[in-house]
Amino acid sequence: MPLEGFDQANTEMTSPSTSVTRCCIVGGGPAGMMLGYLLARAGVPVVVLEKHADFLRDFRGDTVHPSTLQVLEEIGLLGKFNRLPQRKVDHLGVRIGDRLQPVIDFRGLKPFNYLSLVPQWDFLDLLADEGRRYPHFGLRMCHEAVGLIEAGGRVTGVRVRSPEGEVMVKADVVVACDGRHSTLCEAAGMTRRDYGAPMDVLWFRLPRKDTDPEETFAIVGSGHMMVLLNRTEYWQAAYVVPKGSDETLRAQPIDTLRDSVAKLAPFLADFIRELASWDNVKTLVVRVDRLEHWYRPGLLLIGDAAHAMSPIGGVGINLAIQDAVAAANALAPALRERKLIDDALLRQVQHRRLPPTRFIQVLQVQIQKRLITKALAQSGEPPNVPAILRWLLQFRVVRNIPARLIGYGFRAEHVRTGENLQQA
Ligand SMILES: Cc1cc2nc3c(=O)[nH]c(=O)nc-3n(C[C@H](O)[C@H](O)[C@H](O)COP(=O)(O)OP(=O)(O)OC[C@H]3O[C@@H](n4cnc5c(N)ncnc54)[C@H](O)[C@@H]3O)c2cc1C
Structure with a gap:
């Protein structure tokens, strides 16, 4: 249900080709859909632009970790999520020759002692369907952001290729959630530091x-x-x-x-x-990289757009969701009150999310260097797990350590934005 004076996507139409909203999110992946949902739920008019016609693309990450399950519980969506087709995994191992070496064990962890393998499109459809319950939520499929609109050194919106031709969406803040090949990152001339992957x-x-x-x-x-x-x-x-x-x-x-x-x-x-x-x-194509600055006046980048993760640990979706929660916590109050979204607010998001992202990336790079490079270069017999490590890994509490690191990460984000159905 659109708000009065707003179009279907809850943007104020200032001309046939220009609409205005509070927050324009570019990219309907895990980061963009969760941020869109949380802001709309908090009563902030928001538009998510997604270049594809649907979420039904194969070959996307499907591992939903305990940190994301916790967020879903906090926003009351865990019950509906649990009804999606999924497979729960509570331990993971490595098979070398005939031997299966248990390595990661979620059993005993609280509050969630498993990860879920869920088709990503089902997860995104759930967020879209639930978002549509809020009058402030707008999702425009087949809308591809092609460039930034700037005024006085500040990003004020995006230019969009749409089925109706090129349109503009202006906003108090633009959040780029457009993935590892982020168009907005490039348009903003932001530089990524590459940490390499073998x-x-x-x-x-x-x-x-x-x-x-x-x-x-x-x-x-x-x-x-x-x-x-x-x-x-x-x-x-x-x-x-x-590589x-x-x-x-x-x-x-x-x-x-x-x-x-x-x-x-x-x-x-x-x-x-x-x-x-x-x-x-x-x-x-595996990449491990990160932006030095995740924001510019009027523009914030989160998820893969700010940091591409190695697939080790299947953490990409989950870090994207954590970024979205942190961004919603920081931005929702100011957006609701129509306060200026200044650099200090955007910096808050980077300061909150940089340490856990860096920590996981450092771990991934070490595993790539010490284990994967060696395993790929190995000839003759497959590698051996050192006896001391094998001995340690027989204890579940030891196997809980990697499970906690990848499942919960550190610095878990909790949803602080409540549900607000009043017009902002
Ligand atoms: C083959 C593969 C397997 C993976 N496996 C796993 C896994 O098992 N577990 C895991 O956690 N992670 C996995 N990942 C990584 C994971 O998918 C990403 O880390 C995660 O999806 C990042 O979420 P995001 O929302 O930041 O970006 P994305 O999921 O990349 O979403 C970006 C969205 O923006 C849209 N978009 C892009 N440009 C524009 C534009 N200009 N205008 C409008 N829309 C745009 C895209 O269509 C897309 O929907 C995998 C990735 C790949 C490619």
């Missing part, structure tokens, strides 16, 4: 049989490694390859990949021909 990831599905292992786990072989996510009917496979080798691999017949996968996980051999061609394989 690998890329080939992402594909294979059918799963009832007799296959139940676990979600990593497999390390000689010079190869792969993560298999149990999605009940199918395996979501993430096959790790040396930049994608083109050379794709020049070879698909059998090269099939053989290597079947060697790593012999139980997949029966259905390996279902991997029909390279068209079924998506390459995730």
Whole structure:
């Protein structure tokens, strides 16, 4: 239900091609949809622009960690989230040769002792449907931000390619949630620091049989490694390859990949021909980078737009959600009261979210250097887990440590914006 004087997307129409709102969010991924939902719930007119027609894109991250489950509980959406098709995972291991080494264990952690594997589009649809319950929520699909509008050194809106042609959305603040290839980051001329990654990831599905292992786990072989996510009917496979080798691999017949996968996980051999061609394989170019400054006057960047994460630990969605909660906590009161969104407020978000982001990125870079680079360079026998580590990992309390680090991170964000149905 749009507000009086506002269009369907709750923007005030100042001309047929220009609309005005309080907060314009660019990108309807986890960061943008959660921020849009939280602001609308707090009574702030908000517009989320998403360039695609729907959320139904394959090959997106699907791991919803305890930190996100906690946020969902705080906003009263956990019940509805639990009704989405999902698989709960409470421990993870690494298979080396015939041996499955337990490494990560959520059991015993509170308040959530598992992570959920949920198709990301279902999660985003849930946030969109719930957002639409609030009169201040506007979601415009097929709207691609193509540039910034600036006045007096401040970002005042975005130029948008839409089905109706180019339009402008003006706002008190623009939040870029447009992912790791952020158009707005580039338009604002902001620089990213690259921390490097030795690998890329080939992402594909294979059918799963009832007799296959139940676990979600990593497999390390000689010079190869792969993560298999149990999605009940199918395996979501993430096959790790040396950085930049994608083109050379794709020049070879698909059998090269099939053989290597079947060697790593012999139980997949029966259905390996279902991997029909390279068209079924998506390459995730792994990047670990971060903006030095996450804001400029009138503009804030969060989620992957501010920091691309390595896939290690599957933390990308969850950090994006934590950023969104921190941004909503900082911005909602000022937006509701129509106060100027000054740099001090935007800086608050960066100060809050930079330490946990940096901490996880440092961990990821160390794991990349010390484990993944070595595993990919290994020839002959697969690597061994040192005996002392094997001994330590037999204790659940030790396996709880990595589970807590990736599941909850540190500095958990709690939703401080209440529900407010009054017009701002
Ligand atoms: C193959 C793959 C597997 C992954 N696996 C996992 C995993 O298992 N677990 C995990 O936690 N993370 C995973 N990730 C990372 C995770 O998906 C991201 O970290 C997370 O989605 C970031 O959320 P975000 O909202 O910041 O950005 P995104 O999810 O990238 O969302 C950005 C949105 O902005 C839209 N957009 C982009 N440009 C514009 C524009 N100019 N105008 C309007 N809209 C625009 C895009 O269409 C998109 O919907 C994976 C990523 C990939 C690519």
